[in-house]
Amino acid sequence: MKNTVLNKLSDSIIEFYEKLYSWEHAIAKNTGLSPQQNHTIEIVGSNGPIRMKPLSEKLSVTMGTLTVMIDRLEKSGHVCRQKDPEDGRGFNILLTAKGKTIHKEHHAYHLNLAEDITSCLSQEEASGLLNSLAKINRKI
Amino acid sequence: MKNTVLNKLSDSIIEFYEKLYSWEHAIAKNTGLSPQQNHTIEIVGSNGPIRMKPLSEKLSVTMGTLTVMIDRLEKSGHVCRQKDPEDGRGFNILLTAKGKTIHKEHHAYHLNLAEDITSCLSQEEASGLLNSLAKINRKI
DNA sequence: CTTTATAGTTTGATTGTCAAACATAATTAA
DNA sequence: TTAATTATGTTTGACAATCAAACTATAAAG
Numbered sequence: 001m002k003n004t005v006l007n008k009l010s011d012s013i014i015e016f017y018e019k020l021y022s023w024e025h026a027i028a029k030n031t032g033l034s035p036q037q038n039h040t041i042e043i044v045g046s047n048g049p050i051r052m053k054p055l056s057e058k059l060s061v062t063m064g065t066l067t068v069m070i071d072r073l074e075k076s077g078h079v080c081r082q083k084d085p086e087d088g089r090g091f092n093i094l095l096t097a098k099g100k101t102i103h104k105e106h107h108a109y110h111l112n113l114a115e116d117i118t119s120c121l122s123q124e125e126a127s128g129l130l131n132s133l134a135k136i137n138r139k140i
Numbered sequence: 141m142k143n144t145v146l147n148k149l150s151d152s153i154i155e156f157y158e159k160l161y162s163w164e165h166a167i168a169k170n171t172g173l174s175p176q177q178n179h180t181i182e183i184v185g186s187n188g189p190i191r192m193k194p195l196s197e198k199l200s201v202t203m204g205t206l207t208v209m210i211d212r213l214e215k216s217g218h219v220c221r222q223k224d225p226e227d228g229r230g231f232n233i234l235l236t237a238k239g240k241t242i243h244k245e246h247h248a249y250h251l252n253l254a255e256d257i258t259s260c261l262s263q264e265e266a267s268g269l270l271n272s273l274a275k276i277n278r279k280i
Numbered sequence: 281c282t283t284t285a286t287a288g289t290t291t292g293a294t295t296g297t298c299a300a301a302c303a304t305a306a307t308t309a310a
Numbered sequence: 311t312t313a314a315t316t317a318t319g320t321t322t323g324a325c326a327a328t329c330a331a332a333c334t335a336t337a338a339a340g
Binding site for chain 1: 272
């Protein structure tokens with residue numbers, strides 16, 4: 001019955017999430033940066049310049065927490081603050097060359113992962129998965 | 141071409157993961173427990189009694205870190221250590237009634253999420269997604 | 281202009297985290 | 311059987327992550 005499919009889907013999503021979680025942590029370990037620092041670079045890298053407020057929301061941390069994270073990433077030379085000309089209160093956070101390098105490496109890992117994933121699916125299954133994920137991402 | 145599908149799939153997976161990440165943190169906020177504490181309860185709850193070592197691996201933390209986490213969760217009455225009769229060195233970690241309540245609530249949230257997700261998919265798409273996720277989870 | 285709202289920082293306290301040293305029990309080798 | 315080795319978990323000391331609350335500075339509204 002339908003309820004069973006729902007249960008199985010829920011469990012599969014949890015399992016998938018858990019595996020991605022472990023995977024991200026393992027990848028981070030190779031970079032010398034913490035998982036959260038990698039996460040920050042990943043978000044800034046894929047979104048482009050972004051203000052503190054929305055960045056804190058994406059990372060699910062308070063502004064205070066983000067301030068010290070960005071302080072450290074700035075000190076280590078991975079990101080920089082750029083005064084927003086439109087709004088004297090705010091900054092845009094963007095990646096330095098060093099940060100971009102990290103992001104590119106990380107992205108390459110993600111492509112490998114996507115390749116691993118598709119290699120156990122047929123072409124139809126892979127495009128079905130892509131299609132479903134796109135719909136889901138629009139919704140949730 | 142195929143490379144484009146791979147890129148899109150990679151991006152969709154990242155986006156999906158990011159959204160689940162935010163979702164988990166938002167849910168955790170309602171419980172009074174930290175995200176990591178919820179995560180721990182989630183794993184113990186879905187795996188059943190589990191030893192410290194494999195639990196630390198699933199959480200991607202060292203044993204030292206896990207020791208203090210379990211100390212706190214034991215003190216707050218959510219889990220307990222049970223001496224392993226087979227191996228005098230080890231413990232099994234299991235949920236108390238209080239921990240089980242948290243886990244059930246969390247699981248209900250996950251079912252809601254799965255429902256939200258399926259509501260934007262056809263029956264065929266939903267079962268295709270389930271099928272693909274199962275294959276992927278077996279592989280990665 | 282004055283008030284209110286928004287963006288970000290600072291501070292103080294707590295939790296999360298690791299690496300390394302430690303304790304104890306199991307396993308292997310002699 | 312005893313001694314060396316390995317595996318499981320804890321403790322400790324140092325540092326990073328986190329939050330809430332107080333604070334600064336700019337923007338927007340009245």
